[in-house]
Amino acid sequence: VNTEGSTTEERQLADMLRRVTPEPPRRVSVEDVAFRLANQGAPGRARRRGSAGRGWAWNRSWAPVLAAASVFVVAGGSAGAVIGLASHHGSTPTGGQLNSSPPPTSAPASSVSPTQVPTTAGPTFAPERVAGGLWGAELINRQIINSDSLVGGANSLYAIADGHLDRINPATGQVVAAAPYNEPTPNPPVVVGSTVWEVSSYAGSGVVLQAYDGQTLAQVASVTLPVSGQLSTTAEGVLTSGPDGSLYVAAGSSVAVVNPATRQVIKRINVSGGPVNSVAVSPDGGRLYVSTGSVELTTYDLATGAPLGSSAMTGLSSVGGNLIATSGGVWGTVGVGMTEWVWFAPDANLTQVVRVSQGAGAGLDSVPTVSGGTLWIGGSHTLECANPDTGQKLAAAAIPTDGGVVEYFGSVTMTGGHAYAYYQDQRVNLAGVATLTPPSACSG
């Protein structure tokens, strides 16, 4: 402690604070700060919570404004809020060639200690109605998870908590298996068949993927992928899977395609424009989408590795991430934390981008998901479903507050014909997985 005559107790407190306080999951970048400044209107005008006209009061008011303006409906973007853009769609970036790649380091199941799997299952709770029963919401679990991490698998839900990966029984909400896991970069679990994949390391010269058994969450493989150039320090959504189960991993200035069965890299596609922040694959498996910088979206032909086109948003100082590809275009986010917002680019063309949500104040809660053929966007204002291909809003419900403190829904996912979401009510310290009964309109 920086003081003369500090007591033993003070020194112990200081030591303990430094020992127990974890490292942040990601750093703040200059680009994040520039983006914050841009959204404040002018340098030095700090956005204040609770201030009239901006900050939270403003955040609360945006949703009806956007709804009234039909921003959620894409329709060529004519009714939406179009951001300043500079396009070079159709241009041919350098790189993007299909290369032979150095072999990854793959560890089979036998090399992994089975003692990492906890044997204690979590408790069960009686379902509890939440948020005034919005979309029939009932809390079935009180496991605190990362708000963007809930995904559905075969008869299971998977989620990332602080320090572990969980498998949750969707019928009871009980955590039935867990594995130690720390998320190095925001990325929901990727379920391929009976295996759950996650990024376990995302720094330095190698990216490490871990595979877990879908039932026991025992670690069954570890794959280390070489990095091309530098890894993005602001990555969000660097691991995804294609329709054939192949894994796509942003590894610096390239995207590695991994066969999950053999754990071998089967393709490596070089990407121009700097480290890749996020990857997505079209539903037909034919196209790869990558976001770089702030923000450029490039499409590659997965059969040949050739770039097919690129477009960009300008006037932004924040990176784009959390890409989702549909047959109609690409969804993604820009910004960090409180300033995170969602966009949709029809035909993956950012010159037609539509701003879907803005400064929702919900951070990763508002990251979109596609599940059960529907696109879902949560947050702290509205819970919405949309056509993933056209962006047309299908249904929406206002999320109530609890005594003036917001409640959150996020990470909506479908499994076994039922919908689930992350839910949080900070006022009463209540959070977990909730079941939802969305309106029939959400099924299209």
Next chain:
Amino acid sequence: VIALSRIETSLGVLPVEGGGPSEPDGFRDFVEARSGALLRSGWLLTGDWPSAEDLVQTALAAAWPRWGSLTRQDAPELYVRKIMVNTYLRWRQRRWTGEVATGRLPERQAYGDVFAQVDARQALIAALDRLPPRQRAVVVLRYFADQTEAQTAAAMGCSVGAVKSHASKALAKLRGAPGLAELMTGGVAS
């Protein structure tokens, strides 16, 4: 570049034309070197990473336009920490009007001894949650950020005596917090 739509303008969002405000010299180095430590302080103040990020972003955005004078005074980090603490205190004062974005809550379940590290963090945040905001700020500034009593007083806009008083009361409260004594005398590493 296409002009902004009326909708976006009506929302009060002004884009950064031409790549945004020019980046001050040395700002990037500072952010890269210190954002980790600042985020950890933010986590201790708020108990969750999204709020910690928001706090750090807010402080760095406030420091950006003043960066030249701050570096001349050799005090950018003191200033950033001052903004962080005062923003945190303002959030707490106005909590009833504000959203508190968080990906996690202080209380959580842990399964098995392998999660002792998580339990330790939970115990720490639960203990800090027992403190009034100003006492919590003093704990973070004095004992985590290694600020002197005078620096802490300057950051919080109070007297050195008030800092001593907050620290003393905070230590007394933390003494009785469940699980914290064990952490302070050994405990689990981060």
